[in-house]
Amino acid sequence: MHLERAHHHTWRKIKSALASGIAFASALLVIAPMGLVFFYLVVNGASSVNWDFFTKLPAPVGAVGGGMANAIVGSLELLALAGAIGIPIGVLGGVYLAEYGSARLNSVLRFLADVLNGVPSITWGVVVYGLVVLRFKGFSAYAGGLALGLIMIPLILRTTEEIILLVPNGYREAALALGVSRWKTIVHIVLKTASKGIITGILLALARVGGETAPLLFTAFGNHFWNHSLSQPIAALPLQVFTYAISPYDDWHRQAWAGALVRI
Amino acid sequence: MTTPERGVMERVEQPTETPSNGEPAPALTFQAKNVSIWYGEKRAIDNVTLDVASKAVTAIIGPSGCGKSTFLRALNRMHELTPKTRMEGTVLLHGEDLYSGTVDPAIVRRRVGMIFQKSNPFPTMTIGENVIVGLRLNGVRNQKFLNERLEKSLRMAALWDEVKDDLHKPGTSLSGGQQQRLCIARALAVEPEVILMDEPCSALDPIATAKIEELIYELKARYTIVTVTHNMQQAGRISDYTAFFYLGRLIEFGPTTKIFTNPTEKQTEDYITGRFG
Secondary structure (H helix, E strand, O other): OOOHHHHHHHHHHHHHHHHHHHHHHHHHHHHHHHHHHHHHHHHHHHHHHHHHHHOOOOOOOOOOOOHHHHHHHHHHHHHHHHHHHHHHHHHHHHHHHHOOOOOHHHHHHHHHHHHHHHHOHHHHHHHHHHHOOOOOOOOOOHHHHEEEEEEHHHHHHHHHHHHHHOHHHHHEEEHHHHHOOOOHHHHHHHHHHHHOOOOOOOOHHHHHHHOHHHHHHHOOOOOOOOOOOOOEEEOOOHHHHHHOOOOOOOHHHHHHHHHHHHHH | OOOHHHHHHHHHHHHHOOOOOOOOOEEEEEEEEEEEEEEEEEEEEEEEEEEEEOOOEEEEEOOOOOHHHHHHHOOOHHHHHOEEEEEEOOOOOOOOOOOOOOOOOOHHHHHHEEEEEOOOOOOOOEEHHHHHHHHEEEEEOOHHHHHHHHHHHHOOOOHHHHHHHOOEEHHHHHHHHHHHHHHHHHHHHHHOOOOEEEEEEEEEEEEEHHHHHHHHHHHOOOOOOEEEOHHHHHHHOOOOOEEEOOOOOEEEEEEEHHHOOOOOOOOHHHHOOOOOO
């Protein structure tokens, strides 16, 4: 009896150790690719990341040095444009879904937003190409910003809605019971309570579109020089990395590695 | 809602209906007439007529699901926040119809404050901000006025001495009982005429409960209070009038001493003596 129990005890320990081991190995497998990517970027790109990279324009093929300053600034400008479109529409739409609207209309809107979230990003580039670039006869920062902004809208909409729905109803009732209007309750109580989550959602959406290349191909187009007007083509970091990476030149490849490293 | 003629008829009839059997009739804050409320198809309140006396505590008791919270929420139109509600009948506040088309629910709620079962100070605000939030969001900017009202409300809620040095701390840093008194201070700050309480002590320990009950007794001097409670002893301790609800109907209503010692209805007696519910 006693021996039998001891035997069970050892077997249980083995099972437990086995399960922990498998879980640990799985975790390693998840992290490993990320580590590899980072390692590769550092090995190939670190040598080209220097002060010049952040301050200089791209150098012609064969010339030494040069940087991606225009692409870094361009990316920031595009994100600002995209945010100006995506943040207000996404947040207000999320407020509508969570606080107003009928159950049936909301389920339709929610479904559409989820479908839009699944649309490949290059499709947005093509749509904006058709709607804006062709009509105004030229690639521009506006078009690029619009394409990225359109991608942001359904992303921010859904996260905002979900965060707002997490705000306990007791807070809404407490404010309404003080005679505060519905709108003020939403702005001052609900949105304030949910603000951290909403901001996280916005940052994630910005990070997501900040890494997009495809929608910019037909819209912002890219530019090897400083952009002086938002109605002109503009460079963006991921786009620059893409053009450099598919080029046949070794020094451009090095710059592409550096650009990818900076993006992280 | 009733048809307009019926509403007017009832209001005209009202004074003659008040019993005048020698005793002076108490001043009335609410007069609910033939109130029925539906949630979708479900009838939560069935033809309730009830008068609430001014500057007194009226307790609503009854088993879970009997409609007591729904009736309470109909007194400041909070039940309308639940989708698909429908109401018939009239509720008068000092003779004014709360449900006439021109009345803004926000104004009703400014006059009729509410305390909830679960204390709910706003987590993004300090203790001080929580108290004056109702005034601030209704457009009051005068800092001196706000500070005076802050202290006055906290004193009335018997919380001032405990928090006067911590007004900048988050409202949620207080204990459960203190949070509930903070919510009472928040409701008092907008100077309502009536305070509705929806089981204000059900989440509190006996000591915190005793403090709230004491507070209710003090507030009665200035305010009309309607409270819903599950706790019969509490209803007996704090209330002047008691209404017993069962399955959406008002079974019996009268002075608390009478309801508890000599109820007219068998159902009331069974509930109070613990035979069901």
